[in-house]
Amino acid sequence: MSALAQELAALGLQTAAIDPYSRDESGCGEYPPHAAVQARDAIDVQKVLAFSRARKIPVVPRGAGSGKSGGALAERGGIVLSLEKLDRIVEVSRADMVCVVEPGVILEKLQAAVEAEGLFYPPDPNSQAICSIGGNLAHNAGGPRALKYGVTRDYVLALQAVLPTGELIRTGHRSWKGVAGYDLTQLLVGSEGTLAVIVQATLKVIPLPRSVATLLAFFPDEDAAALAVQKIFGAGLLPRACELLDGPAMRAVSPRAPFKFPEDVGGALIVEHDGHGDSVMEELARSGELCTEAGAREVVAAQDEAQRRRIWETRRMISVALTSIRPHKISEDVAVPRGRLVELIGRVRAIGARYGLPTACYGHAGDGNLHVNLLFGSAEERAKGQAAVEEVLQAAIDLGGTITGEHGVGLAKRAFLAREQSRDVIELQRRLKRAFDPDNLLNPGKILPPA
Numbered sequence: 001m002s003a004l005a006q007e008l009a010a011l012g013l014q015t016a017a018i019d020p021y022s023r024d025e026s027g028c029g030e031y032p033p034h035a036a037v038q039a040r041d042a043i044d045v046q047k048v049l050a051f052s053r054a055r056k057i058p059v060v061p062r063g064a065g066s067g068k069s070g071g072a073l074a075e076r077g078g079i080v081l082s083l084e085k086l087d088r089i090v091e092v093s094r095a096d097m098v099c100v101v102e103p104g105v106i107l108e109k110l111q112a113a114v115e116a117e118g119l120f121y122p123p124d125p126n127s128q129a130i131c132s133i134g135g136n137l138a139h140n141a142g143g144p145r146a147l148k149y150g151v152t153r154d155y156v157l158a159l160q161a162v163l164p165t166g167e168l169i170r171t172g173h174r175s176w177k178g179v180a181g182y183d184l185t186q187l188l189v190g191s192e193g194t195l196a197v198i199v200q201a202t203l204k205v206i207p208l209p210r211s212v213a214t215l216l217a218f219f220p221d222e223d224a225a226a227l228a229v230q231k232i233f234g235a236g237l238l239p240r241a242c243e244l245l246d247g248p249a250m251r252a253v254s255p256r257a258p259f260k261f262p263e264d265v266g267g268a269l270i271v272e273h274d275g276h277g278d279s280v281m282e283e284l285a286r287s288g289e290l291c292t293e294a295g296a297r298e299v300v301a302a303q304d305e306a307q308r309r310r311i312w313e314t315r316r317m318i319s320v321a322l323t324s325i326r327p328h329k330i331s332e333d334v335a336v337p338r339g340r341l342v343e344l345i346g347r348v349r350a351i352g353a354r355y356g357l358p359t360a361c362y363g364h365a366g367d368g369n370l371h372v373n374l375l376f377g378s379a380e381e382r383a384k385g386q387a388a389v390e391e392v393l394q395a396a397i398d399l400g401g402t403i404t405g406e407h408g409v410g411l412a413k414r415a416f417l418a419r420e421q422s423r424d425v426i427e428l429q430r431r432l433k434r435a436f437d438p439d440n441l442l443n444p445g446k447i448l449p450p451a
C-alpha cells in the first residue's frame with residue numbers, strides 16, 4: 001500500500017488496489033493513480049475532497065470506467081475516487097414520476113427497476129450493461145433512443161454533489177418544472193467530473209411505451225441508407241431510433257450476426273418506432289416503404305421480442321467485429337446536422353482513401369451522430385490514423401457539427417476543442433472551472449486545453 005493510501009485509510013476511507021483504476025475504454029493508455037478510494041457515502045466523498053484540498057493532491061472521480069474519452073484517467077496521478085459502491089436506487093415514485101439514485105447504479109439495473117413499475121427512463125447508451133449513472137450524468141450520455149427522447153440531461157431534475165472545496169450542495173428540485181436561479185444542475189451535467197462529484201440524482205421518468213416495433217433494412221450502399229434517413233424524417237415520422245451501418249461495418253459483422261444477411265449488401269438501417277397504440281405498426285410500415293423507395297433491397301420487420309433483440313445484438317457487435325478488418329481502431333463520435341449526413345460519410349470515405357486506411361461508420365444516424373472508425377494495424381498506419389482523425393473532426397465542424405456527440409472531450413479530444421469553440425468561450429469555461437475549483441484539483445486537465 002502506498003504512503004498516500006495509508007494516509008487515506010487512516011482517515012477511515014476504504015482504499016483499493018490501483019490497477020483496475022489505471023485504464024478505461026478510451027484506449028488513451030495506462031495512468032495509474034497513487035491511490036484509489038471506494039466511497040461508501042457522501043461523507044467519504046467530502047473527506048477525500050477536503051484531504052485533496054489540504055494536501056494539493058488531484059482527485060479523479062470514476063464511475064464504471066466505460067468512458068471513451070479518458071475522463072476517468074488519473075493523468076496527473078493523485079487519487080481515483082470510485083463511486084461504484086454508492087449503488088442504491090433510493091426511490092422510484094409513480095406519484096411524482098421521478099426516481100432518486102446514487103451514482104454507482106448500473107444503468108441497466110435502473111432501467112429494469114423503473115420498467116417494473118410501468119415507467120421508462122429513456123437514455124440508453126449501448127454500454128448500458130456496464131456504465132453507471134454517475135458517468136452518464138458526467139458525460140451527458142446519449143444512445144439510440146436519444147433521437148426521440150433526448151439525452152441524459154433531459155431527465156435530470158436535481159443533484160446532490162460535493163464541491164472541490166468539500167461542501168455538499170443540492171441543486172434543482174423534485175418537481176418536473178422549476179426555473180429559480182442559474183441552472184447549476186444542468187451545468188454539472190456534462191461537466192465530466194471537473195466541477196463537482198455527484199453523489200445523488202433525482203431523475204424524471206415517463207410512462208413506459210406499450211408497443212415497440214423494429215425493422216432492419218438492407219441497402220446496396222451506405223449512401224442509400226443515409227438517403228432513407230432523410231426520407232423518413234421528410235415524411236414527418238419520428239422513430240425512437242434510427243441507426244445506420246455502412247458497408248465495412250456490415251461486412252465485418254455479417255459472419256457473427258445471429259441471422260444471414262442478403263448477398264452484396266453495402267449498408268443497413270435499424271428503425272424502431274414506439275408508442276401506445278396501433279399507430280406504431282403503421283409508422284413502422286411507412287418507414288419500411290420509405291426505405292424501399294430509397295433503394296432498400298430487403299426490409300425485415302421483427303416479428304417478436306426475440307427477433308428485436310437479435311437486431312440490436314447485431315448492432316452492438318459491430319465495435320468488436322471491426323477487429324476482423326484491422327486489429328486496432330481510432331473511434332470517433334462526431335455529430336453533424338442530419339441533413340449533412342451523406343456528406344459526412346462521403347468525406348470520411350475520401351479521408352480514408354487519401355491515407356490508405358480502411359474506415360467504418362455506424363451509429364445514431366437519426367440524430368447525425370456517427371461513430372467514425374479509422375482502422376489500423378502497424379505503427380505506421382497508426383500515425384496515419386492520427387492525422388486522418390484530425391481531418392474527420394474538422395469535417396464534422398465544417399459541416400456545422402461537433403467533435404463529440406456523446407463521449408465527451410476528456411483527455412482524448414481536449415487538443416481539438418479550440419477548433420470548435422472560440423477563445424472567449426474557452427476562457428469563460430476556465431473562469432467557471434476556477435469558481436468551482438480554485439486550486440484545479442478535481443479532474444485537472446480534462447476538457448479544456450492548456451492555457
Ligand SMILES: Cc1cc2nc3c(=O)[nH]c(=O)nc-3n(C[C@H](O)[C@H](O)[C@H](O)COP(=O)(O)OP(=O)(O)OC[C@H]3O[C@@H](n4cnc5c(N)ncnc54)[C@H](O)[C@@H]3O)c2cc1C
Pocket residue numbers: 024025060061062063064065066067068070071072083103124125126127130131132133134135136137138139140141142143144192193194196197198199319406407410443
Ligand atoms: C461498448 C461501449 C458502448 C458505448 N456506447 C455509448 C453510447 O451509445 N452513448 C454514450 O453516450 N456513451 C457510450 N459509451 C461511453 C460510456 O459508456 C459513457 O460515456 C458512460 O456514460 C460512462 O459511464 P461510466 O460510469 O463508465 O463513467 P467513467 O468512465 O467511470 O467516467 C466517465 C466520466 O465521468 C466522470 N464521473 C463518473 N462518475 C462521476 C460522479 N459521480 N461525479 C462526477 N463525475 C463522475 C469521470 O470523472 C469521467 O470524467 C460506450 C462505451 C462502451 C465501452
